[in-house]
Amino acid sequence: MTAIDARTGPPRPSAHPGTTDLTTPTEQVLLAAPAENFPVASRLLPAATRDHLNALYVFGRLVDDIGDEAPGDRLALLDELAADLELIWSGGEPKLPVHRRLAHTVRACDLPAEPFRRLVQANRQDQIVTRYDTYEDLVQYCTLSADPIGRMVLGVFGLATPARIALSDRICTALQLAEHFQDVAEDLAAGRIYVPLEDLEAFGVTETDLAAPVASPAVRHLMAFEVARARTLLDQGAPLVNLVGGRLRLAMAGFVGGGRAALDAIRRADYDMLGGAPKAPKPRMAAFAAAAWARSLVPGQAAAARAAGTAVTASSTTAPSTTAPSTTAPGAAAAGGTGSSGPVPSGTIPTTIPGRGAAVASTVPAPAPAGSDVDVPEGAR
Numbered sequence: 001m002t003a004i005d006a007r008t009g010p011p012r013p014s015a016h017p018g019t020t021d022l023t024t025p026t027e028q029v030l031l032a033a034p035a036e037n038f039p040v041a042s043r044l045l046p047a048a049t050r051d052h053l054n055a056l057y058v059f060g061r062l063v064d065d066i067g068d069e070a071p072g073d074r075l076a077l078l079d080e081l082a083a084d085l086e087l088i089w090s091g092g093e094p095k096l097p098v099h100r101r102l103a104h105t106v107r108a109c110d111l112p113a114e115p116f117r118r119l120v121q122a123n124r125q126d127q128i129v130t131r132y133d134t135y136e137d138l139v140q141y142c143t144l145s146a147d148p149i150g151r152m153v154l155g156v157f158g159l160a161t162p163a164r165i166a167l168s169d170r171i172c173t174a175l176q177l178a179e180h181f182q183d184v185a186e187d188l189a190a191g192r193i194y195v196p197l198e199d200l201e202a203f204g205v206t207e208t209d210l211a212a213p214v215a216s217p218a219v220r221h222l223m224a225f226e227v228a229r230a231r232t233l234l235d236q237g238a239p240l241v242n243l244v245g246g247r248l249r250l251a252m253a254g255f256v257g258g259g260r261a262a263l264d265a266i267r268r269a270d271y272d273m274l275g276g277a278p279k280a281p282k283p284r285m286a287a288f289a290a291a292a293w294a295r296s297l298v299p300g301q302a303a304a305a306r307a308a309g310t311a312v313t314a315s316s317t318t319a320p321s322t323t324a325p326s327t328t329a330p331g332a333a334a335a336g337g338t339g340s341s342g343p344v345p346s347g348t349i350p351t352t353i354p355g356r357g358a359a360v361a362s363t364v365p366a367p368a369p370a371g372s373d374v375d376v377p378e379g380a381r
């Protein structure tokens with residue numbers, strides 16, 4: 001990766017000068033935990049499963065809070081957290097209450113250390129990388145920041161097979177990208193850009209354009225392109241809904257539907273997110289989730305999903321690969337594959353990257369088409 005490396009602003013005075021005391025943020029997160037349960041940890045789940053998901057969530061929040069907000073030397077805090085975390089697998093006794101709680105979950109569900117290490121690493125990277133040169137670089141970041149969450153969830157349910165993991169990685173990366181694309185303005189205000197610089201250049205967009213209050217046509221075309229690519233990735237992962245059962249299936253449909261709704265909200269904002277993050281209203285999110293769930297009930301979907309899972313497993317192991325199939329035009333993909341392009345300004349929606357002549361590309365290979373889940377009912381639009 002050849003990203004611009006920079007510390008995120010000048011060092012701020014530590015609340016605890018001379019120490020890397022994690023106790024305070026840890027306690028804050030733990031105290032907040034009952035009100036901040038992991039969205040999937042619904043009351044419908046068995047108490048033990050709910051506890052495990054909440055243990056993951058509280059850990060993730062702690063790492064994120066340190067990476068995003070902790071005063072003082074965040075890298076030192078993350079190092080200290082990482083050392084404490086390792087004790088879970090080396091048989092020691094973690095110091096942090098969050099980790100002691102997590103240790104119970106790790107043992108009960110036999111969770112590997114790797115996803116946890118990756119989440120910490122993502123937050124280290126956040127301290128030093130503020131730009132991503134290529135889409136591959138950005139996806140690689142998502143393998144640290146987002147994919148581990150899906151892997152942990154699958155692990156808690158005892159469902160972490162290679163096929164499910166491969167699909168889950170696609171969903172999680174797509175969700176992270178959707179979030180980044182919604183938050184372009186907020187991220188820029190924080191000194192970060194999570195849109196590949198190569199794409200900015202290809203679409204003739206400068207950082208100054210991203211700082212404008214209203215998106216120019218070039219910015220809108222750029223974002224239509226990014227949204228389409230994320231949507232393709234999400235569609236590639238969607239067969240996971242069919243490869244899980246019970247309430248987890250509902251939750252998966254919720255994640256897939258939520259991601260689609262988020263990308264659709266960007267489309268409905270005419271791909272202008274510079275005035276603030278376009279958000280999908282709850283009824284729309286529910287409609288997209290219901291559509292993903294209903295799709296999973298269609299006869300033959302389970303077999304198609306297994307084929308899709310096998311296909312993506314064959315083409316990737318721990319992270320999305322970098323081969324590049326073509327996708328649909330951005331507007332068509334964003335509208336649920338119906339061909340309705342949405343009101344992108346200035347007419348034509350590019351299916352090629354200006355100056356490169358290549359078709360709009362995803363960095364992951366497409367699984368079997370029969371497994372893709374692109375239909376959104378009329379009522380969900």
Ligand SMILES: CC(C)=CCC/C(C)=C/CC/C(C)=C/COP(=O)(O)OP(=O)(O)O
Pocket residue numbers: 064145146147149150151153154168169171172175176179255
């Ligand atoms: C099995 C399966 C597919 C489960 C889905 C699990 C799930 C909800 C994954 C979300 C991944 C994601 C967008 C993480 C970003 O976290 P964040 O919102 O904290 O973002 P930040 O790191 O940018 O703050």
